[in-house]
Every structure is written in C-alpha cells, then in structure tokens.
Amino acid sequence: MSDLEDYHQSLMADIRREADASGILMVEAFFDRMTERLTEAGELEVADRAYYQSGELGQKLRIDGYAGDPRDSEGVLGLIVCDFVDSDEVQTFGKTDIAPLLNPLIRFLKKAKTAEFRDSLNEVNPAFQVSDLIITTWSQVTKVKLILISNRSYTGRDDAVKLADAGDVPITWSVWDLARFERFDRSGQAREDMVIDFATDFGGPLPALKASQSGAALESYLAVVPGEQLAAIYDRWGARLLEANVRSFLQARAKTNKGIQKTVKEEPELFFPYNNGLSATADAVTTVTTRDGLAIGSISNLQIVNGAQTTGSIHTGLRTAREQLSKVFVQMKLTVVPSDRSEEIVPKISEFANTQNKVNAADFFSNHPFHIRMEQFSRTVMFAAREGERHDSKWFYERSRGQYINARGRLTAAQQKKFDIEFPKVQLFSKTDLAKFEFSATGQPHIVSRGAQKNFAEFAKEIGENWSKSDAKYDELWYRRLIAKAIVFRKLEEEVPKQPWYEGGYRANIVTYAMAKVFHDARSETEVLDVDAVWRRQSVPEALLEALMVAASAANDCITHPPQGVRNMSEWAKQQACWNALKSRKLDYPENFESCVVAIDSAKAAVRDARAQKALNDGINAQTEVVGLGGKFWQQVMEWGQARRRITPKDAQVLQVCGRIPSRLPTESESIHAMKLLTKLKEEGFSPAAVFSVDLK
Known part of the structure; x- marks a missing residue:
C-alpha cells in the first residue's frame, strides 16, 4: 500500500468516526x-x-465556507468549496473537473453581491x-481567492491560476487535494518550492553583498530591496512569505504599522x-x-522571519500610495538555512532580530521550551x-506537524498495533x-472563535x-489538567450537534x-471546577455533561441572537461583547x-503535593545519575572547567564531593547542582573525551 493510500484510509476512518460520534455530515x-490545515499553512x-x-x-450555486472578514486580511475575500467523495479507494480528478467544481462557487459570489439575493x-x-x-465589504475587497478542498487526488499541474476579473477585482483559485494534505500532514509542507525569480518576474536581479566567508556554516547576504519589488512579491505569494514568522501581519491596527504606512x-x-x-x-x-x-x-522558499509588518505595510502601498513606492527601499539580511536546521536556526534569527513589536523569544515555534516540555509529558504520562x-x-502532543504519522510509519505492523493502543488517534492533539x-477554560472564547492561528498567537x-x-x-499536574x-x-464537540435546539452551524x-461559561460559573472565591476528576477517569462525569449542555444551549442562543444592527453571527462570536453577554447570564x-x-484549597493542595513529589523525584533521579557517572567522570569535569575558568567556587565544592564517589555520596541537592552544571558545560563544549586533550599551558 502506498503512503497516499494509507493516508486516505486513515483520513476516511477519522472522518467517519467524527461524523458518527457527533451526528454531523461527513463533509462537515x-x-x-x-481547514485547520489551511490556516496552519497560511x-x-x-x-x-x-x-x-x-x-x-449550469444554474447550481454552492459554498461550503469563507475566510472571515476580508478587512482583516488586506482585502482578500476567501471562499471555500468542498469536493468530498465517500470512497474506500483513492479517487482522482483532473483539470477538466475544475470548472464544474468552481463555477457554482463563482455563481454564488455573483449572486451574493446583490441585496436581492441576500434579502x-x-x-x-x-x-x-x-x-x-x-455586500458590506465589497468596496474594500482587493482580491477573491477561491479554495477547492478535496479528498480526491488532483492530476492537474496548476496550483494558483488567475481565472477572471469581477469588475476591478481579480479572482484566483487553488486546489488542496488528498496528496497535498498528505504532504502537509507528514512534513508540514504542502506546496511545490516557492522560487522567486527576480530576473524573469520582478524586474531584474537584486544587487547584494555576500556577508559570509567561503565554507561558512551558513551563507548570508545583505541586500536593498526596492519597495515596488517587495510589494509585487508579497502580492503574488502573500502569507507564504510569513509562514515562519512569530506573528502574522496585524494590518494598520498596531501603532508600528500606522507609522510605517505614514512614512x-x-x-x-x-x-x-x-x-x-x-x-x-x-x-x-x-x-x-x-x-x-x-x-x-x-x-x-523565502521566509521573512522578522519584518512582517514592514512587508505588509509596503504591500498596502499598492492601494494607498502606489506612486510613492518607487522611492521606498528596504534593507534585507538574508541567510541560507538548510531545511534540516531550520527549526534550530530560524527561531533564533527571529528572536535576536525582532525589535519593532517586542515579543517573547520564539513564542510561535515548535522548539520553544514550553512545547518541548509538553511533548515530553505526552510521551511519558500514562492515564x-x-x-x-x-x-x-x-x-500524543504533536508540537511539529507530521510527528505522529511519521512516528507510526517507522514501525512494523505489529509495532503499529502496540503504538495505536498506547497513543490512540483520538488522543492526538x-x-x-x-x-x-x-x-x-480560562474564559477567552471570543479569541478562540477568531480562528486557530489568531488564538494561538494570543496564547503564545x-x-x-x-x-x-x-x-x-x-x-x-498542569499537563494532566x-x-x-x-x-x-x-x-462538547460530540454532543452539541445531537441537541434538539441545534440547527446546524456555529458548532465551534x-x-x-x-466550556468557558461552565468554567467561569464554577469559579468562586472558595471553589473551582474539579478538573482532576476528569483526567483521573478520562471522561466527563454525567453531572458535568448536563451542566455543559445547559451552557451550550445558552451559548447557541447568545450567538444566534446578536444585538440589533449586528447581522453576521460568526463575526459577533469573535467579539468581547458576545462573551460578556453570555458571561452575565444566570x-x-x-x-x-x-x-x-x-x-480552592484542595486544588491548591494538589499543586503543592505535585511539586513536592516532583522535587523529591528530581533529587532522587539526579543522585542516581550522578553516582552512576562515577567519581572519575566528575574529576574530569572539574579539570576541564578549571582549565577554562568555567566553574565557580560553589561548583568546585560540589564537584569535589562528586569526585570522591563511591567513598562519599553527594546529597540530592548537590546532585541537582552537579547535573545543571554538567548541562551548562556541555553547551560550552565539554565532552568526557575532551579532558584528555586539554592544553594546560
């Protein structure tokens, strides 16, 4: 069985399970x-x-979804249509099938622009x-992007091709087929290489200075990019340029962006x-x-890891100050990073380069210590x-796209069965x-409603x-909770569609x-929701489920009955006012x-107990590891550190004790200190063999 066939079987099994459990249509x-993949991919x-x-x-109209308010995405109106086939075998479609699939969406767009259709x-x-x-935003729409998502495999070669103009607004389309989703789920990559050809497509080669020596670990260049050129590149490739950035372009709402656009x-x-x-x-x-x-x-595959707001603001100049762009120039520091080192290098470049809107180091990246710790817990904590x-x-916590499918794919059939028992697919997140x-849980459903990436940005x-x-x-304990x-x-995702009051839509x-409402209402000066009972039994108690359904009914009513003058319920759900309205309901x-x-005292006691137990375990584990390495090893550490003046008097005192193993054993606290010191010295170049080649001159 090919990787694509295996992926198709797994995908269809997941969709059928979700549809059966929730009582929703498979296409939904x-x-x-x-669409989670679409937002993650930019x-x-x-x-x-x-x-x-x-x-x-020829009269058919069809739409499956849209990409929010175009005013929040630089005037790009995104419309989505699904091509879903319930089949156990991989099906294909070609370029001649595109028109019958997209024309109904184009017809819908034309109808949707009229008040007669709306009313x-x-x-x-x-x-x-x-x-x-x-109708409300059409005067501000600069481009219409049609997205076709399919569980069939596309045999055509076109990716994003301009179809036609709707007045002064260009329409483009792109296909996300089974093979493209499979590539993305396996490796985080879903497109062919993005090659920016300056000579052919963007007015000529870009003058540059090489900023690295021959044979350097990373090749670097300094360049000055004309504003017109940068705006044209962004107009063509859009968010693909920013996939590695720590935040997406925030439009003109941030003070920095307003200043850039004013300049x-x-x-x-x-x-x-x-x-x-x-x-x-x-x-x-x-x-x-x-x-x-x-x-x-x-x-x-150019990636702007710092300068998203600069790029987006210059692109805005195509509409607001096109004649001025010929006078705009931007400096660019470009580093060639091999793909196998990107996760290591790119976050550091972003962290050290970012100054305009200060953000915490590498918040968005999968190798932030928070994500690594959650991954470690997910591989060891048994429920x-x-x-x-x-x-x-x-x-199974997937901090990088493809970890689950690749970890499972490396195993034999027998090992895969064991893996599936240890890490059920339904417990992947x-x-x-x-x-x-x-x-x-912390009372920010209006931010969650803004979409996975915007919510993650705030969370990060x-x-x-x-x-x-x-x-x-x-x-x-935080992980368990x-x-x-x-x-x-x-x-909740399973149960909401089954409720008699649910009429479809707005499930997310x-x-x-x-969930936010129940957590909020359970919280008082003396009490909180007992989440520990949930993770212990790995299910929602009946009493809690009943309360959640009461809150879900109220949430449905609040979302589908917005205040006078508000007509778009999805956009209403993204507002703080919507949360305030539900939060205030009794x-x-x-x-x-x-x-x-x-x-609350019991919940806090559980935290104290967990931390005390962790400290005890850390001490025992550190002592076991220190003793296992042996006295001669720690003597080597002492010699290496002293030769390079890398240790403090306190470090030396601890290492002297460790160097006397087994005649004397270090305490747990001394062992923790020794292991932390060893980690630090390894980062500075220490290895057990290195001590024998130390130059003590």
Missing part, C-alpha cells in the same frame, strides 16, 4: 479537519463553515451571513533610514554577476483506562488544539510572558463558549452540578 467533518487566516447549495447543472434568505441562513458580509505615503525617501529592515531565510539562493557586481537571481476499556494510554483547550504571547517569569507552574480540558472540549463557537444548572466543584 472533512471541512473542519482540513493559505487562509481563518475558515468559517457556511454551507449553501441550490439549483442544478430572499432567512437571517440565520449561513448564505445570508456571507452575502451580507460581501510610505508622506516621506518615502526616508523609509530606508527609519526602518529596521527585514531578516529573512531561504532554502537556496542563486547569484549572478552583473556590470555592477554580485546580484541575487532567485531565492527558493488510566476509561471505564469499559482494558488498556491505559497516553495523549496539536499546538493550536492546546491553545483552544486552555483559552476556552501569554505563555511566553508567563514562562519568562517562571516555568514552575507548567508541571506534570490540560488533558482534562481536552476531554471536556472534545466531548458554541463549544468554546459553553443559568439554571442541575442540582448535581455542585458535585463538579472542589474547594
């Missing part, structure tokens, strides 16, 4: 699952489901919501001295020699089997899932700030709002809801 489960910032279909053949629909109809949004309009010749420029990476760079010297001919099940299991679970900022102060709270929140969130909003929970709360 497919939409929810795959294809869209957010994806809201809005299904509508009418007519037949013929009920206000709760998703098509009404999209039509009203299009473009009013003082373009001063842009270069005022702006910090770009820090960028690439997989490969080709150079040419011109009359004026070295120049960059092409760049493969008891649910009632009626035989096996204990773990939750990602960084964006983690952010949804946590922000729903909060984690970064907290982590820099102290990482102690993010211990094993996170899993409890995951269980609650996913149970209802879930996060209901709900009649079942009497047994009291059994779901626990005294």
Whole structure:
C-alpha cells in the first residue's frame, strides 16, 4: 500500500468516526479537519463553515465556507468549496473537473453581491451571513481567492491560476487535494518550492553583498530591496512569505504599522533610514554577476522571519500610495538555512532580530521550551483506562506537524498495533488544539472563535510572558489538567450537534463558549471546577455533561441572537461583547452540578503535593545519575572547567564531593547542582573525551 493510500484510509476512518460520534455530515467533518490545515499553512487566516447549495447543472450555486472578514486580511475575500467523495479507494480528478467544481462557487459570489439575493434568505441562513458580509465589504475587497478542498487526488499541474476579473477585482483559485494534505500532514509542507525569480518576474536581479566567508556554516547576504519589488512579491505569494514568522501581519491596527504606512505615503525617501529592515531565510539562493557586481537571481522558499509588518505595510502601498513606492527601499539580511536546521536556526534569527513589536523569544515555534516540555509529558504520562476499556494510554502532543504519522510509519505492523493502543488517534492533539483547550477554560472564547492561528498567537504571547517569569507552574499536574480540558472540549464537540435546539452551524463557537461559561460559573472565591476528576477517569462525569449542555444551549442562543444592527453571527462570536453577554447570564444548572466543584484549597493542595513529589523525584533521579557517572567522570569535569575558568567556587565544592564517589555520596541537592552544571558545560563544549586533550599551558 502506498503512503497516499494509507493516508486516505486513515483520513476516511477519522472522518467517519467524527461524523458518527457527533451526528454531523461527513463533509462537515472533512471541512473542519482540513481547514485547520489551511490556516496552519497560511493559505487562509481563518475558515468559517457556511454551507449553501441550490439549483442544478449550469444554474447550481454552492459554498461550503469563507475566510472571515476580508478587512482583516488586506482585502482578500476567501471562499471555500468542498469536493468530498465517500470512497474506500483513492479517487482522482483532473483539470477538466475544475470548472464544474468552481463555477457554482463563482455563481454564488455573483449572486451574493446583490441585496436581492441576500434579502430572499432567512437571517440565520449561513448564505445570508456571507452575502451580507460581501455586500458590506465589497468596496474594500482587493482580491477573491477561491479554495477547492478535496479528498480526491488532483492530476492537474496548476496550483494558483488567475481565472477572471469581477469588475476591478481579480479572482484566483487553488486546489488542496488528498496528496497535498498528505504532504502537509507528514512534513508540514504542502506546496511545490516557492522560487522567486527576480530576473524573469520582478524586474531584474537584486544587487547584494555576500556577508559570509567561503565554507561558512551558513551563507548570508545583505541586500536593498526596492519597495515596488517587495510589494509585487508579497502580492503574488502573500502569507507564504510569513509562514515562519512569530506573528502574522496585524494590518494598520498596531501603532508600528500606522507609522510605517505614514512614512510610505508622506516621506518615502526616508523609509530606508527609519526602518529596521527585514531578516529573512531561504532554502537556496542563486547569484549572478552583473556590470555592477554580485546580484541575487532567485531565492527558493523565502521566509521573512522578522519584518512582517514592514512587508505588509509596503504591500498596502499598492492601494494607498502606489506612486510613492518607487522611492521606498528596504534593507534585507538574508541567510541560507538548510531545511534540516531550520527549526534550530530560524527561531533564533527571529528572536535576536525582532525589535519593532517586542515579543517573547520564539513564542510561535515548535522548539520553544514550553512545547518541548509538553511533548515530553505526552510521551511519558500514562492515564488510566476509561471505564469499559482494558488498556491505559497516553495523549500524543504533536508540537511539529507530521510527528505522529511519521512516528507510526517507522514501525512494523505489529509495532503499529502496540503504538495505536498506547497513543490512540483520538488522543492526538496539536499546538493550536492546546491553545483552544486552555483559552476556552480560562474564559477567552471570543479569541478562540477568531480562528486557530489568531488564538494561538494570543496564547503564545501569554505563555511566553508567563514562562519568562517562571516555568514552575507548567508541571506534570498542569499537563494532566490540560488533558482534562481536552476531554471536556472534545466531548462538547460530540454532543452539541445531537441537541434538539441545534440547527446546524456555529458548532465551534458554541463549544468554546459553553466550556468557558461552565468554567467561569464554577469559579468562586472558595471553589473551582474539579478538573482532576476528569483526567483521573478520562471522561466527563454525567453531572458535568448536563451542566455543559445547559451552557451550550445558552451559548447557541447568545450567538444566534446578536444585538440589533449586528447581522453576521460568526463575526459577533469573535467579539468581547458576545462573551460578556453570555458571561452575565444566570443559568439554571442541575442540582448535581455542585458535585463538579472542589474547594480552592484542595486544588491548591494538589499543586503543592505535585511539586513536592516532583522535587523529591528530581533529587532522587539526579543522585542516581550522578553516582552512576562515577567519581572519575566528575574529576574530569572539574579539570576541564578549571582549565577554562568555567566553574565557580560553589561548583568546585560540589564537584569535589562528586569526585570522591563511591567513598562519599553527594546529597540530592548537590546532585541537582552537579547535573545543571554538567548541562551548562556541555553547551560550552565539554565532552568526557575532551579532558584528555586539554592544553594546560
């Protein structure tokens, strides 16, 4: 069986399981699952489901979803249509199939621009919501992007091809097929290489200075990019340029962006001295020699890791100050980073280069210590089997896309069965899932409703700030309680569509709002929700589920009945005012809801006990490791550190004790100190063999 066939079988099994468990259509489960990939890949910032279909053949209208308010994405209106086939075999489609699949979406767009079509629909109809949004924002739409998502394999070769213009607004389309999703899920890559050919497509080679010596670990260049050239590149490739950035372009809402755009309009010749420029990476760079010297001919997979706001603001100049762009120039530091080192190098470049809007180091990246710690917990922390099940299991935290599928794929058939028992597919969760679970529980459902990437951006900022102060709270108990929140969130996802009051749509909003409401209402000066009971039993107690359904009904009512003058319910759910409205409602929970709360003192005692146990375990483990390395090893550490003046008097005192093993054993605290010192010295170049070649002159 090929990788694609294996992926297709797994995908279809997941979709059928989700549809059966939640009572939703398979195409809806497919939409929810795959649009998560679209936002993660930077294809869209957010994806809201809005299904509508009418007519037949040449009169057919169809839409499955849209990419939020175009005013939040530089005027790009994203519309989504699904091509879903319920089949056990991989199906294919070609270029001739594109028109029949996309034309109904184009027809819908044309109809949706008319008030007559909008007013013929009920206000709760998703098509009404999209039509009203299009009519309201059409004057600010700069581009229409049509996205076709399919569980068939596309045999055509076109990726994003311009179809036609709707007045002054260009329309482009792109296909996300089974093979593209498979590539993304396996490695985080879903596109062919992005090659920016300056000579052919963007006015000529880019003059540059080489900023690295021959044979250097990383190849680097300095360049000055004309504003017109940078705006044209961003206009073509968009968010793909920013996939490695610590935050996406925030438009003109940030003070920095307003200043950048003002400079473009009013003082373009001063842009270069005022702006910090770009820090960028690439997989490969080709150079040419011109009359004026070295120049960059092409760049493969350019990533702007610092300078998203600069790039976006200059691109905005295409609409607001096009004539001024010829006077704008931007400095760029470009580093060629091999793909196998990108996760190590790119976050550091971003961390050290970022100055315009200060963010915590590497908040968005998968190798931030927070994510690494969660991954470590997920591989070691075992949870008891649910009632009626035989096996204990773990939750698999995928801090980088592809970890799960690749870990499983390396195993034999027999090992895969064992892996599936240890890490059930339903217990797989990602960084964006983690952010949804946590922000729903901490009362920020309006931010969760803004989409996975925007929610994760806010979550990462909060984690970064907290982590820099102290990482102690993010211990094993915190992880276990996170899993409890995951269980609650996913149970809500299953149960909401089954409720008699649920009319379809807004499930994601209802879930996060209901969860936030119950956690909020359970919290008082003396009590909090007993999440420990959830992770211990790996299921939601009946009393808690009843309360969640009460809150879900209220959330549905609040979201689908916005205030006078507000017509788009998805956009309403993204507002703080929507959360305030639900938060202030008094709900009649079942009497047994009291059994779901626990005294704050008890919850805090559990934290204290967990930390005390961790300290005890850390001490025992460190002592075991120190003794196991032996006295001669620690004598080597002492010699190496003293020769290079890398140890303090306190370090020397501890190492003297360790060097006398086994005649004397270090205490647990001395052992912890020794292991921390060893880690530090290894980072500075120590290895056990190195001590024998030390030059003591």
